[in-house]
Amino acid sequence: MDDTPSTPRSDLKPIQISERTRPGSSTRDIVFDVQKLSLHYGSTLAISEITVPIYKNHVTAFIGPSGCGKSTFIRCLNRMNDLVPIARVTGQVLYHGQDLYGPTVDPVQVRRHIGMVFQKPNPFPKSIYDNIAWGLKILGKKDNLDDRVEQALRKAALWDEVKDRLKSSGLALSGGQQQRLCIARAIAIEPDVILMDEPASALDPISTTRIEDLIHELKQDYTIAIVTHNMQQAARVADMTAFFSLDVSEGRRAGVLVEYDETTTIFTRPADKRTEDYVTGRFG
Amino acid sequence: MSTLPTSANGPDVPPIFHVDRRLKRRKIVNRLMEGVSTLAALLAVAVLVLLVGSVVVRGASAFNGAFFTQVASGDFLNPAGGGIAHAIVGSAVIVLLATLIAVPVGVLVAIYTSEFARPQVAGIVRLCLDVLNGIPSIVIGIFIFGLLVVGRGQAAWIASVALSVIMLPLIARSTQEVLTLVPLTLREAALGVGVAKWRMVIGIVIPASLGGIMTGVSLAIARVAGETAPILFTSSIAVNQISTDVSHALQTIPVLIFTYSESPEPADHAKAWGGAILLIGFVLFTSVLSRMLMSRMKRRLEGGARGELLGRVTGLLGLFRRPSA
Numbered sequence: 001m002d003d004t005p006s007t008p009r010s011d012l013k014p015i016q017i018s019e020r021t022r023p024g025s026s027t028r029d030i031v032f033d034v035q036k037l038s039l040h041y042g043s044t045l046a047i048s049e050i051t052v053p054i055y056k057n058h059v060t061a062f063i064g065p066s067g068c069g070k071s072t073f074i075r076c077l078n079r080m081n082d083l084v085p086i087a088r089v090t091g092q093v094l095y096h097g098q099d100l101y102g103p104t105v106d107p108v109q110v111r112r113h114i115g116m117v118f119q120k121p122n123p124f125p126k127s128i129y130d131n132i133a134w135g136l137k138i139l140g141k142k143d144n145l146d147d148r149v150e151q152a153l154r155k156a157a158l159w160d161e162v163k164d165r166l167k168s169s170g171l172a173l174s175g176g177q178q179q180r181l182c183i184a185r186a187i188a189i190e191p192d193v194i195l196m197d198e199p200a201s202a203l204d205p206i207s208t209t210r211i212e213d214l215i216h217e218l219k220q221d222y223t224i225a226i227v228t229h230n231m232q233q234a235a236r237v238a239d240m241t242a243f244f245s246l247d248v249s250e251g252r253r254a255g256v257l258v259e260y261d262e263t264t265t266i267f268t269r270p271a272d273k274r275t276e277d278y279v280t281g282r283f284g
Numbered sequence: 285m286s287t288l289p290t291s292a293n294g295p296d297v298p299p300i301f302h303v304d305r306r307l308k309r310r311k312i313v314n315r316l317m318e319g320v321s322t323l324a325a326l327l328a329v330a331v332l333v334l335l336v337g338s339v340v341v342r343g344a345s346a347f348n349g350a351f352f353t354q355v356a357s358g359d360f361l362n363p364a365g366g367g368i369a370h371a372i373v374g375s376a377v378i379v380l381l382a383t384l385i386a387v388p389v390g391v392l393v394a395i396y397t398s399e400f401a402r403p404q405v406a407g408i409v410r411l412c413l414d415v416l417n418g419i420p421s422i423v424i425g426i427f428i429f430g431l432l433v434v435g436r437g438q439a440a441w442i443a444s445v446a447l448s449v450i451m452l453p454l455i456a457r458s459t460q461e462v463l464t465l466v467p468l469t470l471r472e473a474a475l476g477v478g479v480a481k482w483r484m485v486i487g488i489v490i491p492a493s494l495g496g497i498m499t500g501v502s503l504a505i506a507r508v509a510g511e512t513a514p515i516l517f518t519s520s521i522a523v524n525q526i527s528t529d530v531s532h533a534l535q536t537i538p539v540l541i542f543t544y545s546e547s548p549e550p551a552d553h554a555k556a557w558g559g560a561i562l563l564i565g566f567v568l569f570t571s572v573l574s575r576m577l578m579s580r581m582k583r584r585l586e587g588g589a590r591g592e593l594l595g596r597v598t599g600l601l602g603l604f605r606r607p608s609a
Contacts, residue, residue, distance in 0.1 A: 112478030122469040135477035
């Protein structure tokens with residue numbers, strides 16, 4: 001275990017994580033060790049005491065009904081919520097043992113290690129080439145720029161479609177191509193983790209399949225956390241699945257983590273009644 | 285019942301859409317509203333056509349090669365000779381320098397308020413800019429006169445400073461509006477690749493909104509190119525020579541129109557009208573140019589909320605009303 005020994009594990013919510021389906025998985029490394037993470041927007045609690053480990057080279061899916069804080073949660077993992085002035089985070093997000101919200105941590109540095117792909121494809125209004133090269137140049141990765149751009153586009157399964165028109169605008173691509181361009185842009189800066197916030201929700205089924213195939217390939221090199229409201233998608237792409245729900249007890253409406261386990265377990269033998277209701281379609 | 289049309293089902297079934305008196309009145313009021321508002325729209329167009337038409341009719345006689353290339357002749361025997369080249373050059377120099385001063389400051393103010401300032405502070409700055417925008421240009425003129433002209437004498441650069449004070453709130457406010465049009469998703473995309481905020485602003489936000497910023501700048505240029513009051517204080521006592529030396533007063537088109545219109549010489553009146561044509565032509569040109577720039581920006585941000593953008597642009601043009609000076 002790459003986990004920090006200083007972190008007391010005894011106070012965690014007892015989450016049963018099945019170790020059966022992956023041989024050798026008992027030695028899997030933890031990339032994110034999220035401890036009792038809560039987020040307030042102003043005085044409103046949005047997500048409450050989320051505790052979840054995210055494993056290296058795994059695809060971890062976050063599913064749940066709308067408004068249960070999945071996106072809010074995943075945006076805590078690269079400090080994207082810092083852009084919201086009223087957002088306040090408590091608890092810890094240990095990234096390879098270091099608290100991302102520690103006093104000396106610069107969010108800009110965090111995002112160089114933890115890339116993100118957003119719900120709506122958002123290429124820069126620049127050429128396809130510059131969409132990828134822009135970040136590289138600023139981050140000082142200027143050597144072999146052409147190679148880096150090509151490798152990123154190849155990894156994102158977009159190279160063959162765009163190699164003859166690298167100078168044309170990224171916005172001229174189709175929605176699915178734009179999203180793969182955004183994935184290429186995230187890959188290019190050589191992150192350790194890629195966060196995906198409903199990356200296929202704005203795409204047609206064929207584009208969605210391509211993105212899902214891509215996720216399968218990318219997990220060889222990266223750790224992937226993906227938010228999706230599409231349960232089939234989670235079942236197809238994810239090794240681990242976390243089910244979020246909205247806790248409306250005590251007069252509050254906050255997102256909570258209900259269950260976290262191997263994806264097959266979540267979909268076939270969920271431990272919690274709420275998870276079962278959701279994955280069987282009785283609710284949500 | 286006899287006035288009602290009979291239904292297909294027979295005379296006993298009342299038709300659903302029968303015409304009663306209330307409906308008739310509603311129709312008349314509707315027609316009336318439509319007519320009155322159409323008339324008002326026609327009036328606005330007519331005012332512009334009349335204005336441009338009369339200026340062109342009276343000024344066209346002054347238009348010849350010499351008008352654009354020569355300075356005032358000063359020849360009493362040939363009062364129609366000579367031109368206003370010195371005023372054209374003077375106006376160009378003063379407005380160019382004013383633009384060079386106002387654009388960087390105005391754009392930086394806008395970047396501060398929309399990217400870095402806390403919302404309360406941004407609100408205060410915005411209010412200050414609106415107040416500054418509402419200050420009559422004669423007041424700005426006398427302020428700059430007291431500040432820079434007294435004890436030093438007139439100079440073209442002082443006129444540029446005065447004009448830049450007028451341009452500053454226009455450019456800052458229009459740039460602010462345009463910066464808010466850059467979608468949040470684009471900012472997130474930039475920050476998501478791990479760049480600092482200022483890099484995001486310079487590398488993504490500014491290029492994406494460049495067309496809109498240029499729109500504001502060109503409208504501000506059009507606005508100050510015709511400003512007269514501040515220039516009367518700062519650059520009106522000028523020799524009739526083509527010069528680009530900003531340390532002396534330079535002749536300008538608006539001041540030339542003002543002085544020539546009071547001249548006893550009818551040929552000077554024609555030159556004043558000719559200068560007016562130039563100013564109108566310049567405003568027309570910048571208006572068309574700014575529309576082209578704005579639509580270019582819209583195309584670049586294709587996919588971002590388009591309808592909203594159009595609405596904002598219309599609102600933006602409202603900033604450029606001319607306060608009576």
